[in-house]
Amino acid sequence: xxxxxxxxxxxxxxxxxxxxxxxxxxxxxxxxxxxxxxxxxxxxxxxxxxxxxxxxxxxxxxxxxxxxxxxxxxxxxxxxxxxxxxxxxxxxxxxxxxxxxxxxxxxxxxxxxxxxxxxxxxxxxxxxxxxxxxxxxxxxxxxxxxxxxxxxxxxxxxxxxxxxxxxxxxxxxxxxxxxxxxxxxxxxxxxxxxxxxxxxxxxxxxxxxxxxxxxxxxxxxxxxxxxx
Amino acid sequence: xxxxxxxxxxxxxxxxxxxxxxxxxxxxxxxxxxxxxxxxxxxxxxxxxxxxxxxxxxxxxxxxxxxxxxxxxxxxxxxxxxxxxxxxxxxxxxxxxxxxxxxxxxxxxxxxxxxxxxxxxxxxxxxxxxxxxxxxxxxxxxxxxxxxxxxxxxxxxxxxxxxxxxxxxxxxxxxxxxxxxxxxxxxxxxxxxxxxxxxxxxxxxxxxxxxxxxxxxxxxxxxxxxxxxxxxxxxxxxxxxxxxxxxxxxxxxxxxxxxxxxxxxxxxxxxxxxxxxxxxxxxxxxxxxxxxxxxxxxxxxxxxxxxxxxxxxxxxxxxxxxxxxxxxxxxxxxxxxxxxxxxxxxxxxxxxxxxxxxxxxxxxxxxxxxxxxxxxxxxxxxxxxxxxxxxxxxxxxxxxxxxxxxxxxxxxxxxxxxxxxxxxxxxxxxxxxxxxxxxxxxxxxxxxxxxxxxxxxxxxxxxxxxxxxxxxxxxxxxxxxxxxxxxxxxxxxxxxxxxxxxxxxxxxxxxxxxxxxxxxxxxxxxxxxxxxxxxxxxxxxxxxxx
Numbered sequence: 001x002x003x004x005x006x007x008x009x010x011x012x013x014x015x016x017x018x019x020x021x022x023x024x025x026x027x028x029x030x031x032x033x034x035x036x037x038x039x040x041x042x043x044x045x046x047x048x049x050x051x052x053x054x055x056x057x058x059x060x061x062x063x064x065x066x067x068x069x070x071x072x073x074x075x076x077x078x079x080x081x082x083x084x085x086x087x088x089x090x091x092x093x094x095x096x097x098x099x100x101x102x103x104x105x106x107x108x109x110x111x112x113x114x115x116x117x118x119x120x121x122x123x124x125x126x127x128x129x130x131x132x133x134x135x136x137x138x139x140x141x142x143x144x145x146x147x148x149x150x151x152x153x154x155x156x157x158x159x160x161x162x163x164x165x166x167x168x169x170x171x172x173x174x175x176x177x178x179x180x181x182x183x184x185x186x187x188x189x190x191x192x193x194x195x196x197x198x199x200x201x202x203x204x205x206x207x208x209x210x211x212x213x214x215x216x217x218x219x220x221x222x223x224x225x226x227x228x
Numbered sequence: 229x230x231x232x233x234x235x236x237x238x239x240x241x242x243x244x245x246x247x248x249x250x251x252x253x254x255x256x257x258x259x260x261x262x263x264x265x266x267x268x269x270x271x272x273x274x275x276x277x278x279x280x281x282x283x284x285x286x287x288x289x290x291x292x293x294x295x296x297x298x299x300x301x302x303x304x305x306x307x308x309x310x311x312x313x314x315x316x317x318x319x320x321x322x323x324x325x326x327x328x329x330x331x332x333x334x335x336x337x338x339x340x341x342x343x344x345x346x347x348x349x350x351x352x353x354x355x356x357x358x359x360x361x362x363x364x365x366x367x368x369x370x371x372x373x374x375x376x377x378x379x380x381x382x383x384x385x386x387x388x389x390x391x392x393x394x395x396x397x398x399x400x401x402x403x404x405x406x407x408x409x410x411x412x413x414x415x416x417x418x419x420x421x422x423x424x425x426x427x428x429x430x431x432x433x434x435x436x437x438x439x440x441x442x443x444x445x446x447x448x449x450x451x452x453x454x455x456x457x458x459x460x461x462x463x464x465x466x467x468x469x470x471x472x473x474x475x476x477x478x479x480x481x482x483x484x485x486x487x488x489x490x491x492x493x494x495x496x497x498x499x500x501x502x503x504x505x506x507x508x509x510x511x512x513x514x515x516x517x518x519x520x521x522x523x524x525x526x527x528x529x530x531x532x533x534x535x536x537x538x539x540x541x542x543x544x545x546x547x548x549x550x551x552x553x554x555x556x557x558x559x560x561x562x563x564x565x566x567x568x569x570x571x572x573x574x575x576x577x578x579x580x581x582x583x584x585x586x587x588x589x590x591x592x593x594x595x596x597x598x599x600x601x602x603x604x605x606x607x608x609x610x611x612x613x614x615x616x617x618x619x620x621x622x623x624x625x626x627x628x629x630x631x632x633x634x635x636x637x638x639x640x641x642x643x644x645x646x647x648x649x650x651x652x653x654x655x656x657x658x659x660x661x662x663x664x665x666x667x668x669x670x671x672x673x674x675x676x677x678x679x680x681x682x683x684x685x686x687x688x689x690x691x692x693x694x695x696x697x698x699x700x701x702x703x704x705x706x707x708x709x710x711x712x713x714x715x716x717x718x719x720x721x722x723x724x725x726x727x728x729x730x731x732x733x734x735x736x737x738x739x740x741x742x743x744x745x746x747x748x749x750x751x752x753x754x755x756x757x758x759x760x761x762x763x764x765x766x767x768x769x770x771x772x773x774x
Contacts, residue, residue, distance in 0.1 A: 107236030
């Protein structure tokens with residue numbers, strides 16, 4: 001349930017590469033417990049914004065804070081989990097080892113049962129001891145989803161989560177997102193799936209790096225916003 | 229949701245997991261593989277030492293030669309330190325010197341682990357490895373120097389090792405400091421360039437002192453001990469300590485970009501895939517085409533010459549860094565021509581290689597056609613014809629770069645070339661650089677094609693050597709007329725008369741290469757058909773195009 005306490009605050013956040021502006025000055029506030037759908041056509045700045053908030057990119061101008069700490073700082077990193085579009089995994093660790101490693105890096109002492117439960121939720125129980133480096137795109141994405149969930153967070157940033165997932169995988173992920181939302185986590189999902197906005201509390205539409213819509217929206221609204 | 233222990237030792241967990249991964253990696257290495265790698269390294273090391281030893285020779289230097297080394301050595305040897313520092317500054321301003329695994333950037337550097345602790349281990353590992361390489365290379369160089377110069381062998385070896393480690397410390401330390409201070413890329417390149425320019429200016433006598441000459445004092449310790457030689461050692465130490473202290477401030481954005489590209493770059497270099505190396509290097513340096521061209525062409529649509537116009541549009545969107553690099557390569561070629569004109573013949577190689585590198589930029593539109601063959605092949609025009617139509621823009625670009633070289637060669641100062649000779653040399657320089665680049669881009673990396681798979685290893689090795697050396701050799705042929713001109717003047721003829729035959733030769737070579745560009749696809753198809761006929765029993769179900 002959304003509260004008025006701001007968790008993610010972007011103030012005039014700007015990103016430019018030389019003379020190419022990837023994100024025009026963008027101001028946005030996401031309170032605790034809110035699920036936001038971030039929509040826009042290719043190159044509209046969705047991924048850039050998420051990567052700036054995660055601390056993977058550096059702002060050209062403006063400011064982004066996560067749980068009151070500037071993006072990229074240790075406190076912000078502890079409060080935020082980022083599920084990227086492209087799974088980035090180690091070549092030499094199995095799914096279970098990946099989870100144990102990332103959990104340890106966040107101070108989580110996860111038991112074998114807890115890891116098994118998480119692995120089962122992303123439908124990877126039969127491959128838990130295999131190397132994800134040899135997985136298909138969809139299975140790698142499921143591993144990446146598990147990695148985003150194995151550590152505590154107040155804010156989850158998700159970039160194009162449904163790419164490569166089969167129908168059951170997509171349903172499972174939607175169920176997980178709904179559950180996290182019900183538990184009070186703030187979630188920002190950048191997606192091209194117009195149907196997702198029906199689940200979100202709010203839809204933010206970007207066009208050429210600028211916010212063109214911020215509020216509730218229907219699937220039809222999204223199609224109009226993205227296509228015009 | 230899983231809960232974190234607020235008192236958990238995150239840095240300790242990172243150390244434990246890194247040890248776990250190292251043990252796992254070591255367990256996966258078969259002893260035969262490890263032995264083979266050590267064997268290869270040993271053999272290659274011995275060959276390198278033998279080649280270097282024969283190049284240096286063992287004639288003891290005369291007293292006057294030793295005096296010359298003591299007088300001029302510090303300036304030129306300081307150039308090595310300038311180069312090491314420039315390399316480090318350039319690397320650091322582009323996110324180096326560390327190249328972490330991409331997963332390490334995503335999972336470790338995005339975790340609330342102290343970044344200084346996370347980066348210290350890989351930084352120390354890199355320093356340890358490079359320091360060891362510097363120690364060995366420096367020691368061997370010191371031993372070789374002791375064969376020709378006076379002084380105890382042990383002193384030369386010890387000094388050489390110290391020099392090697394100091395050079396590594398200067399380079400890696402400068403990179404760490406530049407990365408920690410987030411030095412802008414242009415600033416890193418500029419400071420590096422100034423250091424090298426200062427050392428060269430000192431070397432040729434334009435100035436009396438350069439900041440890097442104290443490194444030369446260190447190198448020459450066995451001949452003349454000087455306390456000034458301690459300065460580069462101290463500077464290297466300070467840079468390394470300061471760089472390590474600044475590790476936590478390194479840019480995550482640069483680290484991730486670097487982690488993505490460096491692995492691919494190394495792989496491409498291993499395969500000798502020069503084109504891929506160039507493309508990845510540009511991505512690493514964020515060398516992006518300009519959004520607004522330098523000059524907007526007043527051509528509607530594609531115009532009458534679509535391929536030419538496409539090439540010209542690409543050229544007009546070159547980023548400033550690429551324009552500057554082309555100019556700089558022209559300057560290098562010009563300076564090298566002056567050196568070759570005054571008697572240092574090997575500098576022709578430098579002029580040729582500079583033009584070859586410029587050529588690789590000049591043939592960019594054509595290289596993109598090769599990178600994306602499906603787009604090119606969708607055109608009704610034969611691929612070879614499209615390639616050929618890209619040549620005018622390449623030649624135009626190379627004439628500009630070679631023009632800079634000609635102007636520098638004929639400019640005032642010692643060793644200047646006659647203006648008419650410098651003007652004449654512009655043409656073969658451009659032709660050679662373009663020809664070499666064309667061969668490199670169109671031939672691509674050497675692969676084990678059907679026709680060569682059954683050839684003996686000696687023939688394979690010879691083919692590999694020729695294929696690797698031929699493209700830069702074409703460019704060197706374009707720079708060689710300056711040597712002919714020098715010889716003609718020595719024989720009492722005019723410089724132009726001496727250079728002309730090889731100028732014509734370079735132009736004929738470019739014409740032949742252009743012809744090869746046009747017919748190479750036909751030759752390849754014919755060769756493939758011949759190979760198919762030679763192996764009649766082979767399953768040819770996949771050879772629909774034969």
